[in-house]
Amino acid sequence: MTWDVLSIIGTIAFAVSGAIVALEEEYDILGIYILGIVTAFGGGAIRNLLIGVPVSALWEQGLLFQIALFAITIVFLFPAGLLKQWRKWGNFFDAIGLAAFAIQGALFATNMEHPLSATIVAAVLTGSGGGIIRDLLAGRKPLVLRSEIYGVWAILAGLAVGLGFASSPFELYSLFIIIVVLRVLSFTYNWKLPHKPMKPSRSFLHF
Template sequence: MVWDVLNVIGTIAFAISGAIIAMEEEYDILGVYILGFATAFGGGTVRNILIDLPLSHIWQQNILFYIAILVIGIVFFLPNSWIESYSKWAWGVFFDAIGLGAFAIQGALYAYNMNHPLIAVVVAAALTGAGGGVIRDLLARRQPLILKKEMYAVWAMMGGLIVGLGLANHDILLYFVLALIVACRMLAHHYGWQLPRKKRKGEESSA
C-alpha cells in the first residue's frame, strides 16, 4: 500500500512542479506536458538505469501516466492568480519537497529490496528523488538545485540512509521519513541552510 501511495504522491507533486516551471518559462501546452512528464518520471528512469531495472517498467505505470495527464491539464488551465500565489507563497518548493521525499524513499526501497549495499541505496534515493528535478531544470534552462548552494539532494540521501539501515521497516515509519524529508527541505529553504562551498577570490574581496 505504501508503495502505491508514494508513487501517486511523487507523481502528482513533480507533475505540478514541472508544469508550473514550464508556465513560468511561458512554454506552450505541449511544452508544459513534456516538462511535467519529464519531472514526474525522469527520476524513475535514472533509478532503473542505476540499479539495473528494465526501463520498460516505466511504461507499465498506466495509472500514473493518466494521473500525470490529468494533473498537468488542471494546472495548465488554472487562473493566473493561482499560479502567482503558488510562486509567491513557496508552494512550488512544498510540492517539490513532497516529490523529492516520496521518490527518494521509493528509490531507496527498490535498491534495499534488491539487497544492494548501503551506498547503492543512498545513491538510488538521491537520484530517484532529485533526478526528475534535475531534468526539469535543465530543460527549463535553469541551474539544477542539486548543484546549487541550497541543500537539496542531502535530504533524499538522508531518507535513503534511514531505509538502507533498516530503520523504517513499517509503513508508518516510511510516512514519518517522508514527513521528515519534506520538513527538512522546507526549513532549509526558509532559513537558507547551505552546504559548505569554496569561494573564489573575487567573491571574498567583494564580501
C-alpha cells in the same frame, strides 16, 4: 500499499512542479506537458538504468501516467490570477516529490537486495533526477547542485531505509514528513552547505 501511495504522491508533486516551472518560463501547452512528465518520471528512469531494471518498466505504470497528465491539466486550466499565487508553492511541491521519490527509490533498491551504497544512490537519483532534468530543460541551475541543501535530504532518506531505521508503513510515512519538513526549512531559512568561492573578493580587487 506504502509503495503505491508514495509513487502517487511523488508523481503528482513532481508533475505539478514541472508544470509550474514550465509556466514560469512561458512554455506552450506541449512544453508544459513534456516538462511535467519528464519531471515526474525522469528520476525513476535514471534509477532503473543504474540498478539494473529495464527502462521499459516505466511503460507499465499506465495509471501513474494518467495521474500525471491529469495533474498537469489541472495546473494548465487553473485561473491565471490564482496561479500567480500558486507558483509560490512550487518549492513545496518539489519538497513533497523529493521526499516521496527518495524513499521509494531506497525501497526499490533494498527490495532488490542491493548494498547500502546503491540504496543511497537510488534514493538520490529517484528523488532528484527528475528535478535535475526539469531545471536543465528550463535553463536553470539544478537545485541539487546549488549550495542550498537539497540532495542531503535524499541521502538521509536512503540511509534511514538502507540501515533499517524506516521499514514499517508508520516509520516510512514519518520519514516522509521529516524529509518534507527539513526541505521546507532549508529553502525557507536559506540553509547552505559549505562551499568555497573561486572569485576573489572585492576588497582584494581594490587592494
